[in-house]
Amino acid sequence: MRALTWHGRHDVRVDTVPDPEIVNPRDAIIKVTSTAICGSDLHLYDGYIPTMRAGDILGHENMGEVVEVGSKSTLKVGQRVVIPFTISCGSCFHCSKQQYSACDNSNPATTSDMSETLYGYPMGGAFGYAHLTGGYAGGQAEYLRVPYSDVGPVVIPDGLEDDQVLFLSDILPTGWMGAVNAEIEQGDTVAVWGCGPVGLFAIQSAFQLGAHRVIAIDHYPRRLQLAKQMGAEILDFREVDVRDALFEMTGGIGPDACIECVGMETHGLGIDNLADHAKVWLKLGTDRPAAFRQAILSCRKGGRVSVPGVYGGMMDKFPIGAFMEKGLTMKTGQTHVQKYTRQLLEMIQEGKLDTTWFISHHASLEDGPDMYRHWHDEQDSYTKIVLKPGLAKGEVKAKQEKQHEPA
Structure with a gap:
C-alpha cells in the first residue's frame, strides 16, 4: 500500500509499504477514506518529538471502512468507523476511570520504557506518533490496523459525510x-x-x-x-x-x-x-x-x-x-477521546456542532508531502487539510468559503 512516512526533519515521503495484517483477535483493518494532518504532526515534522524512526507511517486523525476483523472484534466488515487517536484497552485501571489516554496496556514494554524515563510513568499508545507512544503505524495510508477495535472505533450512521465526523478522531474531543x-x-x-x-x-x-x-x-x-x-x-x-x-x-x-x-x-x-x-x-x-x-x-x-x-x-x-x-x-493531558465521542456524535447529528467549516483543502495521499509543507509554511490559508486516498495525485481541492454561525 501507499503511505506517508517520516524520514527526518521536514522530510515526509510517499512510500510503498507492506499492507497491515491482523495480529491479535481484537484487531480490525480499515480502508482509509479520510485522514487529516494535525497541528501536532508539525511537531514531528519539525523534529521536536524524540524516538521517530525513518520510515514510520504518520497520521492519527483517521476514519474508513472496515475490511477485515479479528475473531474478538465487535466491528463488522462494511461499517464506516472513526478511529480515536488514543489506543486504549478498555479494562485497565485508567480505562476503568475513563482516562483512556493513560491506558496501561496499549504501549508495548519495548517502547514504554522510553516514556517512563521521561515522564515517570509509561504513556498510553497512539497512532502514528513516535515510539514513545508504542510505535504504531498511522493512518495517512491506504489501510490501517486498529488494535482494541472492540473499544475505540466509533461506528458512523448513514447520512453523515466523512467531513462531518472525521474530527471525532482527535481535534473535536480535544x-x-x-x-x-x-x-x-x-x-x-x-x-x-x-x-x-x-x-x-x-x-x-x-x-x-x-x-x-x-x-x-x-x-x-x-x-x-x-x-x-x-x-x-x-x-x-x-x-x-x-x-x-x-x-x-x-x-x-x-x-x-x-x-x-x-x-x-x-x-x-x-x-x-x-x-x-x-x-x-x-x-x-x-x-x-x-x-x-x-x-x-x-x-x-x-x-x-x-x-x-x-x-x-x-x-x-x-x-x-x-x-x-x-x-x-x-x-x-492527552485527550480521553473515547470518553467524549458518543456525546459529540449526538451533538453533530442534532446540529449543535459543525465540524466542516474550517477545512480549507482536500488532497490526495500522493500530494501529502506538499500538503505538509503548505501546512507548515502557510497556516493562514491552509487552516485544515484532509487527505483522501481515493483522489488522484494533483487533485487538490480548495474548499469554498463558507460563513459560519455558531450552533
Missing part, C-alpha cells in the same frame, strides 16, 4: 475536553490562546458550555476571522500586549478561565520566547512555552487554566509563584 477542563460556568469570560483547529473547537465548545464571552488570541488573520465568525472577540498578539488587553477587557479582573491550545511551538517576539527559540536552536530544550506563561499570568485570581496544547520536555521559567499565589487550578 477542543471539547479543553473547555471541559476549564470548568466553565454560565456567564464566564474565557480566553483561548491559539486559533488553529483545536483552538477553534475549544471556542465552539466554550460557548456550548455556557461561556458569555470568548476572547481568541492569535496572529494569523484568517484564523482570527474564523474565531470572530463564531462569536469570539479577537486579539492579534502582534498588535497588542495581550495581558494588558485582557485586563482592560475584563474590568481589571482577568478571564475566568484560560485555555492554552498552542503548545510547544509558540510564536511571538517577547524576550522569553526569543530565549526559548535560542535554547531550541542550541538543542538545550524542546519547548517554547510563552503562551503557557502568558495564560497563567493573565488568568484572574482563583481562575482555571486548561492546557490541551502539546508539550514534550522540560519547561523553563514556569511562573510557579503566580500560579500558587493566585490560587489557580490547572488541568491538562
Whole structure:
C-alpha cells in the first residue's frame, strides 16, 4: 500500500509499504477514506518529538471502512468507523476511570520504557506518533490496523459525510475536553490562546458550555476571522500586549478561565520566547512555552487554566509563584477521546456542532508531502487539510468559503 512516512526533519515521503495484517483477535483493518494532518504532526515534522524512526507511517486523525476483523472484534466488515487517536484497552485501571489516554496496556514494554524515563510513568499508545507512544503505524495510508477495535472505533450512521465526523478522531474531543477542563460556568469570560483547529473547537465548545464571552488570541488573520465568525472577540498578539488587553477587557479582573491550545511551538517576539527559540536552536530544550506563561499570568485570581496544547520536555521559567499565589487550578493531558465521542456524535447529528467549516483543502495521499509543507509554511490559508486516498495525485481541492454561525 501507499503511505506517508517520516524520514527526518521536514522530510515526509510517499512510500510503498507492506499492507497491515491482523495480529491479535481484537484487531480490525480499515480502508482509509479520510485522514487529516494535525497541528501536532508539525511537531514531528519539525523534529521536536524524540524516538521517530525513518520510515514510520504518520497520521492519527483517521476514519474508513472496515475490511477485515479479528475473531474478538465487535466491528463488522462494511461499517464506516472513526478511529480515536488514543489506543486504549478498555479494562485497565485508567480505562476503568475513563482516562483512556493513560491506558496501561496499549504501549508495548519495548517502547514504554522510553516514556517512563521521561515522564515517570509509561504513556498510553497512539497512532502514528513516535515510539514513545508504542510505535504504531498511522493512518495517512491506504489501510490501517486498529488494535482494541472492540473499544475505540466509533461506528458512523448513514447520512453523515466523512467531513462531518472525521474530527471525532482527535481535534473535536480535544477542543471539547479543553473547555471541559476549564470548568466553565454560565456567564464566564474565557480566553483561548491559539486559533488553529483545536483552538477553534475549544471556542465552539466554550460557548456550548455556557461561556458569555470568548476572547481568541492569535496572529494569523484568517484564523482570527474564523474565531470572530463564531462569536469570539479577537486579539492579534502582534498588535497588542495581550495581558494588558485582557485586563482592560475584563474590568481589571482577568478571564475566568484560560485555555492554552498552542503548545510547544509558540510564536511571538517577547524576550522569553526569543530565549526559548535560542535554547531550541542550541538543542538545550524542546519547548517554547510563552503562551503557557502568558495564560497563567493573565488568568484572574482563583481562575482555571486548561492546557490541551502539546508539550514534550522540560519547561523553563514556569511562573510557579503566580500560579500558587493566585490560587489557580490547572488541568491538562492527552485527550480521553473515547470518553467524549458518543456525546459529540449526538451533538453533530442534532446540529449543535459543525465540524466542516474550517477545512480549507482536500488532497490526495500522493500530494501529502506538499500538503505538509503548505501546512507548515502557510497556516493562514491552509487552516485544515484532509487527505483522501481515493483522489488522484494533483487533485487538490480548495474548499469554498463558507460563513459560519455558531450552533
